[in-house]
Amino acid sequence: MSDAPTLLHEPWPSLAREKEGVAFGLWTFLASEILFFAGLFLSYAVYRNLYPDAFRIASRETDILYGSINTAILLTSSFVMTIALHASELDRRRILASCLLVTAILGLAFLGVKGLEYADDIDKRLVPGPDFSLKPAATRLFFALYWVMTGVHAIHLAVGVGLVIYAGVQVQRRAIAAQSPAIEAISLYWHFVDSVWLILYALIYLPGRS
């Protein structure tokens, strides 16, 4: 076992049980998160159903290059995160810390690319408002949802980056053990946020491009 400080916390009777408990708790939380995003997906479904043409036109205005680069970045980050989890199970502290670092960098890269894309969108006047540039009125609904969905996702990702950095630093400093249940929890969360992006990618960039 590792020499790091106590792994086991109150009120858990054993470490194995605590690990199970943390994973269980996180899955429960993710169930909640799924319904959070489901509200957005439902709104999207309703409006796309009402205004299929407008959604196709609007979707063609999005920049699929940025979107695809970001998808690649997140898929890579998920892969690195899987290695991190493996390292945690094997109690390999150094590998774990570096994988967490790489994951965080990829996450920041995603946010950077997203920022560039947002800047372009603003240039192209794709923010619903008085000087919105697209024609059928319902394209505004698409872009309203675009901003909310990607914004909420970006906030989730930023929280993830914060958690990953925090965990990495704590592992490096030996303030938490490599085998801490927190690592599994963070990795689950990370994979979840990535999966949401895959759905968003399909909803935002693909309609109208065939």
Place this chain on the structure above:
Amino acid sequence: MSETAIESARDEEPGAVTASYLVAGHTLKSWLTTTDHKRIGILYALAITVFFFIGGIAIGLVRLELMNPKGAILSDEGYNRLFSLHGIVMVWFFLVPSIPATLGNFLLPLMIGARDVAFPRLNLISWYIYAVGAAFTCYAIVAGGVDTGWTFYTPYSSLYSNSNVLAAALGVFIVGFSSIATGVNFITTTHMLRAPGMTWSRLPLMVWALYATSIVMVLATPVLAMSLLLIIAERYFGLPLFNPSEGGDPLLFQHLFWFYSHPAVYIMVLPAMGVVSEVFACFARRRVFGYIMMVYAIMAIAIVGFLVWGHHMFVSGESQYANVVFSFLSFAVAVPSAIKVFNWTATLHRGQVTFEAPMLYALGFLGLFTIGGLTGLFLASIPIDVHVTDTYFVVAHFHYIMVGGSVSAFFAGLHFWWPKITGRLYSEAWARFAAIVMFLGFNTTFLPQFIMGYGGMPRRYHVYPQEFQVYHVISSVGALILLSAYLLPLIYLGWSLLYGTRAGDNPWDATGLEWQTSSPPPKENFEEIPVVNAGPYHYHPAEEAPDAARREPQEAQGRKP
């Protein structure tokens, strides 16, 4: 109860008991940084009491205004803001957290034989999240209030309302996360931390109720959070989400909102059902009739509750087919509720009932919840709903459920577990008196509202035809009686804290693990984790032969970890 109480009463002899959670640290900081579920329960109790009285003051003014058909003391604006404030505060900051976050936090680990909830720090964080949300809402109040009603309907809330929608909606949005955190914590605790032998079929009904409530909190609250976020996006960033002039659909908002807010009714009522199950069993000295059916009913209510939201939208322009389906499902959800009422009645019928204060409050619940539930059936049938929608009939209906039901049960639970929580007994006579006044005051306030609602008095109007005045005046007098009934416990329970006699570990001779530890419990709940050998509610172990054979009392004592 008197003899056992005295016999088992523990004095303050040093060393006689492990230090109770109350004396484990006396500083304010020791309370504000605690991760002890019992202390967190008390922090919640203090917070929601404050909000209960804020909401109460608001409605006090409303009722005063309504005594006069001309609307003499408030402006239209002021009136709208006051009833909105009342609804927002009562629902989001009092009712939703009431039983789960106070009694639930205190009791859940004790009832399943755990040392704490699964994630004690998350539990503390959830209280702070509540506090932050509350701060936003208080800001909204101080800055002049909101006038959207507690439902924040769009496009009024997102486009037109000239009040502090942003702060109020943010407050509600934030407090939702505290509810989700509590839900995650309770679900994990119930799954992972039950004492040896505490199988699912031995869980007290209170635990089942909290578990089902937590599922609703975890799955419904995020949808509410999202709909509030969308209002904020529309109002603040000008994104057209529900704006009909941009092609948006305000009905969509209502679907999202009620997908949470109907199940939210069960967040309020399921824990209440848990509480009264415990109280009835104890004071009828009977195991709850049809335990398994009760469990199924709890879960059925939690699940079917997700499918009936559309009954709030019968007149909103949703499709006729949807109306019929939602109407049917709403009737369906009444079935498990009725099963519960019948089973409680059967429990009482076969029991040796005594009328201590918790029992009086619980009986109050039974009566008021039944009336509320039956009038709910009126509202679920489309033709009647079209007639009484948005009248005082609806106001009366939901107060019977939420206030008559949930708040009565909250008081039942508070009185039942008070000796456990504080280690003190309160004045039975005063408590019984308050329970009776509360019941009478409640009916005086809300029965007339059924009548005037049926007669056509719309809700949310403060200027009304003369013919309704007599009902409004009765209702306002009732509210005054009700208010005094809410103030009484503050006095005699406060008195009990200072001067009450020692309660002893189990003053009611109740079953359940929480009664096996000292009152108030030690910080770690049990000196040793108990082992469970039998199902709940063994009030007459001798008569229940098959179970009695399995039960070997005090076996747990000999077990060392």
